Every structure is written in C-alpha cells, then in structure tokens.
Amino acid sequence: MPTFATSPGTRDILAPEAARWRAFQQLFADVVETAGYGHIIPPMFEDLGVFLRVGETTEIVTKEMYDFDDKGGRRIALRPEQTASICRAFVEHRPVTPWKVWYAGPNFRYEKPQQGRYRQFDQVGIEALGADDPQLDAEVIALAMEFYGRLGLRHVTLSVNSLGDSGDRDRYAAALRTHFTAHLDALSPESRATLERNPLRVLDSKRAEDAPLIAAAPKMADHLSEAAAAHFANVQSSLRAAGIEFVVNDRLVRGLDYYRRTTFEFVSTALAAAHTAIGGGGRYDGLVAELGGPETPGIGFALGLDRTLLACDAEGVFAAPASRVEVFVVDITGGDQATSVCAELRAAGIGADRAYEGRRMKAQMKAADRSGARLAVIIGDDELTANTAIIRTMEGGSQQSVQRDGLVAGVRQALGRSTP
Ligand code: AMP
Numbered sequence: 001m002p003t004f005a006t007s008p009g010t011r012d013i014l015a016p017e018a019a020r021w022r023a024f025q026q027l028f029a030d031v032v033e034t035a036g037y038g039h040i041i042p043p044m045f046e047d048l049g050v051f052l053r054v055g056e057t058t059e060i061v062t063k064e065m066y067d068f069d070d071k072g073g074r075r076i077a078l079r080p081e082q083t084a085s086i087c088r089a090f091v092e093h094r095p096v097t098p099w100k101v102w103y104a105g106p107n108f109r110y111e112k113p114q115q116g117r118y119r120q121f122d123q124v125g126i127e128a129l130g131a132d133d134p135q136l137d138a139e140v141i142a143l144a145m146e147f148y149g150r151l152g153l154r155h156v157t158l159s160v161n162s163l164g165d166s167g168d169r170d171r172y173a174a175a176l177r178t179h180f181t182a183h184l185d186a187l188s189p190e191s192r193a194t195l196e197r198n199p200l201r202v203l204d205s206k207r208a209e210d211a212p213l214i215a216a217a218p219k220m221a222d223h224l225s226e227a228a229a230a231h232f233a234n235v236q237s238s239l240r241a242a243g244i245e246f247v248v249n250d251r252l253v254r255g256l257d258y259y260r261r262t263t264f265e266f267v268s269t270a271l272a273a274a275h276t277a278i279g280g281g282g283r284y285d286g287l288v289a290e291l292g293g294p295e296t297p298g299i300g301f302a303l304g305l306d307r308t309l310l311a312c313d314a315e316g317v318f319a320a321p322a323s324r325v326e327v328f329v330v331d332i333t334g335g336d337q338a339t340s341v342c343a344e345l346r347a348a349g350i351g352a353d354r355a356y357e358g359r360r361m362k363a364q365m366k367a368a369d370r371s372g373a374r375l376a377v378i379i380g381d382d383e384l385t386a387n388t389a390i391i392r393t394m395e396g397g398s399q400q401s402v403q404r405d406g407l408v409a410g411v412r413q414a415l416g417r418s419t420p
Helices: 017-033 048-052 082-094 133-152 166-182 190-197 207-213 225-239 305-315 336-347 362-371 381-386 406-415
Strands: 045-047 068-069 073-076 098-107 121-130 156-162 260-270 277-283 298-304 327-331 352-354 375-379 387-392 399-403
Touching: 017 098, 017 121, 017 133, 017 305, 045 048, 045 098, 045 362, 048 073, 048 082, 048 375, 082 121, 082 298, 082 305, 121 133, 121 305, 133 156, 133 225, 133 260, 133 298, 133 305, 133 375, 133 381, 166 336, 225 260, 260 298, 277 305, 327 336, 327 362, 336 352, 336 375, 336 406, 375 381, 375 406, 387 406, 399 406
Parallel strands: 327 352, 327 375
Antiparallel strands: 045 073, 068 073, 098 121, 121 298, 156 260, 260 277, 277 298, 375 387, 387 399
C-alpha cells in the first residue's frame, strides 16, 4: 500500500501546538476587537484577477501563485495573502468607512520550503479602509506592538519608511534605475534581473557584492512629495507620542507592489535564522480603485503566525496552553464507572478523560500521567462495593476517599475551585 506524507512546505499541526495556534488567534482577536476591528473571513480562493492587482512585478504573483482552472473554466488562485481579498470585499459590500477588519488564516505561496518558510503558512492581520489620517497609521502599528507585547515578546524591532505616492514612487524607481544601470557591471546577476522587473527590489538584495551600490543609491526621502513627507513626519510624531520605538529604514521597500506612503516591518532579533521578519504592512491607497472601487485609502499589516511562534520559542514565551484534562478516571471494575464519572465531571465543567479496553491499573495510571491531569479518580472493587471513590493528586500522590455521591464536590475542592 502506498503511504502518504504532507506535501513539501506543509505541515500537520498537532496538539498541543494546535491549541497554541488557537490561543494565538484568540489573543490577537482580543487585542484588535478591543480597538474596533471586526472579524472578516474571506474565501481561501478567488478569481486570479484579484491577486494580480497585488502587482505584476511581485514574486508572489509572478512565481509563487497556486492558480488553476476550475471545472467551470474559471481561472482561480489560492490566496497568497488577504489584503487584496479584503479590498475586493470592500468593493463588493461597500461598508461604511472607516472599515476596520481583522482576519486569521492560511495563505499559499509556492516558495522554497525551509525553516520559517512554508508553502501554506498562517497570518493574522488587520486592515483599515477609508481614512488617510497618519494617526491611523500609528494606531495600526501600535496594535501590532501591543500584540507582540501581550505574547511576551521583548525582542521585536520596528522599521518604518515611506514609499511616497505613486508618482513619487515612479520617479524614485526611475532614479534607481539610472543609478544601477550606470554601474551594471558591479551588480550581481540576480540583481541585474531584479532591476529589469522592479528597481526598488534591488534594495532588498542581501548579496555582499551589491552592498556598496545600494549604500550609494538615491534615497526615497529625497523623492517624497510635500504631502507624503508631511504624512510621514506625522506618523513618526504619533509613534513617538505613543512611546513606540522605531527606526527609519529608507531601504525598506517590502515585497508587495501596492504599498504607498507608510511601510513598516517587524523583525525578531531573537531569531537567528534567515527569516527574522515576523510581520509587516503599510498603506495601499490605490488598491481599492485598482479593484474597481472608488478611490479609497487603506492601511494594514499581516503577521506571520508560524514565524512569530518560532520567535516565541526563541524567547521562551507563549507556551502551549496546559492540558484541559484535569481529572483522569481510573476504573478497575470494567469501565462503566469511568463512563458515568467522566459524564458527571464533564457536565460539571471539569475536564475528564479515561482509559479504554479494561486496562490494568498500572497502564491506566501511566495514561493518567501522560494526560497532564492534576487528579486521578480511582475506583476499584472495594470502592464499588462501598460506594466510594479515591481522589489522588498526581503530583505528590496524596489521596482521600470520598462518598460516590460527593465525588464531583470533592474533585472541585481538590482542584481548588469554588462550588458553583
Ligand atoms: P507578507 O505578506 O509577505 O508581507 O508577509 C508578512 C509576514 O508573513 C512575514 O513577515 C512573515 O512573517 C510571514 N510570511 C510570509 N511568507 C511566509 C512563508 N512562506 N512562510 C512563513 N511565513 C511567511
């Protein structure tokens, strides 16, 4: 028989890690819902055209898209990110602005799988459409920082930049093209190819041979319109007022073409791996119009769940939640007692598990150990006859005998829970 394993770049997330994912998403929801962001669940696949608007020089569009013809002959793509879907939803539903939403879920990119880089990876994020107030930029950034703080992360740095408006960006791209073309021989072959497609992305090159040319390249700051420069100055003063530390990195261009004005990135300095970017975002003031809607400003961020949890591992924070099984019922009389005791405990809101197949006492106690339960309830022939049960603490092993009809109350007391 053939056996199967997960496809490259995908993983099964097992317990207790899966519970950690859920706790991550729940914490994120708590942080952003408190700030007025409502949950949105866009579909995982859409018309390819939606994602083409992300930008035709963007790698996730040119090289990494999971697209296919469905049985109805539509050109469909699995979403590589969710901002484009949310802008499409904005155009479709025309909600009242400012429209503030959050999302969580998987995206798909045909990338080279490695530690911290997967073909199916999860993000949480927010988007705010319909306001171009720099204070909104600062709010969005502050919420990401708040979330990192609530996870317990201490080693996250924030870089910000402004890419200007589309005219600024085009003029800057032209200046970069002139600069790099004048020194083509000194550029790596990879960056020469990038230059053809998108001069801004050359600034992302990590190759040592490109470093001197990149250092000498024209600066975005010198190509900002007055309005874009004023917006950026306001964002920075709002961040300072909120006590948020940041550095301005005028080489920060980010991978997606739709960014305008403010862009930002969060890096975990606790991660030693190649992939230390744990989140990023920016303004995308032209995207709604590109998707056929009215001119609408927008800003948001996406945080990589997989990679942020690697950062949590590196900092030793945000561990998987403890087992929900509080009591393990050890029934050595056949199993009927375990059935009824588990039902009573569960109905009382107490996590309870048991063994099956009439295992011996020793095997059942081993299972109790593995379950993470704090207590074992033990019922043997003597207890069955006397209509009692033993409550035993797993750590320390102290035990007491209680009347069978007082068992739930006894367990509650042993767990330190008040009576309802
Ligand atoms: P982006 O949507 O490209 O701006 O990415 C935002 C964040 O998502 C990044 O900072 C990463 O943390 C995460 N991310 C992007 N691509 C991947 C991937 N292939 N695997 C894991 N995480 C990713």
